Amino acid sequence: TSASLPEREGAKKVLNRVHNTGSQVKRLNLIWMDGGYRGEEFMRWVMDMFRWIVEIVLRPLEKKGFVHLPKRWVVERTFGWLNWCRRLSKDYERLPETSETFIYIAMIRIMVRRLA
Numbered sequence: 001t002s003a004s005l006p007e008r009e010g011a012k013k014v015l016n017r018v019h020n021t022g023s024q025v026k027r028l029n030l031i032w033m034d035g036g037y038r039g040e041e042f043m044r045w046v047m048d049m050f051r052w053i054v055e056i057v058l059r060p061l062e063k064k065g066f067v068h069l070p071k072r073w074v075v076e077r078t079f080g081w082l083n084w085c086r087r088l089s090k091d092y093e094r095l096p097e098t099s100e101t102f103i104y105i106a107m108i109r110i111m112v113r114r115l116a
Contacts, residue, residue, distance in 0.1 A: 007036040012045070019050050032071050033056050082106050 001011040011033070018025055030053050031046070038056045046054050059067045082088045085106045093099045 008039065008042045011037055011042070015046060015050065015052075024104070032052060032075075034058070036054060081110055085109075 001013060015031075018028070029051075032055050035056060035058050037054065038058075046052050046074070048076055055071075057071045068102045082103065083100065087093075087102050088099075088106055091115060092098070
C-alpha cells in the first residue's frame with residue numbers, strides 16, 4: 001500500500017487477502033504485530049471478521065536501545081536467512097507465485113542443511 005495509508009487500514013487489506021486464500025491458512029489463529037497496529041477497534045475487527053487473535057509485541061518502555069524480542073526475532077531472523085539467497089535479496093520476480101516458489105526452495109535448503 002502507499003505510505004499515506006495508515007498501518008491498520010493496510011493491515012485490513014492484507015488480512016482480507018490472506019483470508020481469501022481459503023484452506024491455505026486454515027491453521028492460522030494467532031498473529032503477532034508491532035505497536036503500530038494496536039487499538040481495541042482494530043483487534044475487535046480482526047476477531048469479528050476472521051476469528052484470529054492479534055497479539056501486539058512491544059519493546060519494554062523502561063529499556064533503551066536495542067532489545068531482543070523473541071517473537072519478533074523469529075521473523076527478522078527468517079528474513080535474514082532469506083536474504084542470503086541472491087534471487088530473494090531484491091524483488092526480481094514479476095509474479096508473486098515465482099517469489100513464493102523461491103522462498104519455498106530457500107527454506108527447504110535451510111532445513112536440509114540443518115538436518116544434515
